[in-house]
Amino acid sequence: DARVTQTPRDKVTEMGQEVTMRCQPILGHNTVFWYRQTMMQGLELLAYFRNRAPLDDSGMPKDRFSAEMPDATLATLKIQPSEPRDSAVYFCASGSYSGRGYNEQFFGPGTRLTVL
Amino acid sequence: KQEVTQIPAALSVPEGENLVLNCSFTDSAIYNLQWFRQDPGKGLTSLLLIQSSQREQTSGRLNASLDKSSGRSTLYIAASQPGDSATYLCAVRAGGYNKLIFGAGTRLAVHP
Numbered sequence: 223d224a225r226v227t228q229t230p231r232d233k234v235t236e237m238g239q240e241v242t243m244r245c246q247p248i249l250g251h252n253t254v255f256w257y258r259q260t261m262m263q264g265l266e267l268l269a270y271f272r273n274r275a276p277l278d279d280s281g282m283p284k285d286r287f288s289a290e291m292p293d294a295t296l297a298t299l300k301i302q303p304s305e306p307r308d309s310a311v312y313f314c315a316s317g318s319y320s321g322r323g324y325n326e327q328f329f330g331p332g333t334r335l336t337v338l
Numbered sequence: 339k340q341e342v343t344q345i346p347a348a349l350s351v352p353e354g355e356n357l358v359l360n361c362s363f364t365d366s367a368i369y370n371l372q373w374f375r376q377d378p379g380k381g382l383t384s385l386l387l388i389q390s391s392q393r394e395q396t397s398g399r400l401n402a403s404l405d406k407s408s409g410r411s412t413l414y415i416a417a418s419q420p421g422d423s424a425t426y427l428c429a430v431r432a433g434g435y436n437k438l439i440f441g442a443g444t445r446l447a448v449h450p
Contacts, residue, residue: 226381255438265427265440278437313381326372327438329382 224248226330228314234336240302243333245314246295254297255327256282256289257313265313271297272319304337311335340365342430344441351418351448359413359444361428366406369431372438373402373413376425385426386413418448 227246235241247254256268269279269289279289286305291297301308311334317327341364351357361371370389374382386395386402388411394403401414411428425445429438 264442265429265438267437270437315382326384326387328384329374331381334379 226314226316226328228312228330228333230333231331232334232336234338235304236338237305238303239337240300241304241308241335241337243299243312243314243335245297245299245316245330247297247314247316248328249295251316251318251328252294253317253319253327254291255315255317256297256299257315257329258310259313259332260310268299268312301335304335306337309335309337340368340430340432340439342428342439342441344426344428344444346444347442348445349447351446353418353420353448353450355418355448356414356416357418357446359415359426359428359446361411361413361441363409363411363430363439365432366409367432368406371402371404371411371428371430373400373411374427374429376427376443378424382427415446418446420448420450422446423448 229244252273254271257265259265268282270277271291274291288300311332313332314330315327318325343362345360372387373385375385376382388395388404399416404411425443427443429440431438
């Protein structure tokens with residue numbers, strides 16, 4: 223049963239600390255997305271990778287957030303330094319893209335981040 | 339700018355009822371539309387994906403329709419069950435770009 227996995231599932235940290243969230247996309251998927259969900263803003267796209275290359279990170283605060291794909295099986299989202307307003311659930315999703323277009327996105331269980 | 343609206347925001351129905359959830363979007367130039375289910379504290383589960391060239395998709399008791407010209411999609415749930423209780427989200431993918439724009443969701447409660 224292929225699924226997107228995320229670690230950690232929960233993270234509580236203090237303001238100013240570095241936070242790293244990890245995602246393992248479904249094997250064979252070539253697109254990876256990072257979303258943030260809050261009660262006020264709903265679901266927002268932070269970053270998007272295709273074939274490990276970042277194609278869009280316009281939704282991400284550049285000064286503190288960074289997203290990378292060191293290899294096809296790992297995507298990371300890093301916040302440094304973290305702030306209380308970063309508290310949210312962060313979702314990773316993966317999907318496939320071919321010459322015929324984009325297919326469904328499959329979501330991981332999310333990382334619930336609390337910054338005190 | 340694409341905006342997605344879902345109505346109603348919340349819905350409570352008795353078990354067995356057929357129900358319709360609505361999704362509207364402002365820019366009809368979409369690539370496809372996807373319906374998701376989210377249980378409390380969980381991630382999103384994909385229910386149905388409708389390509390822009392399609393009018394509807396069915397999966398079990400679920401049927402989703404798409405009317406691109408009017409900027410609307412509906413999710414029809416037949417014979418609702420308590421296990422259907424969740425938040426249902428629709429998301430549109432803008433043409434030529436893979437960014438999903440989400441609605442705020444409809445919170446559904448089906449009571450026995």
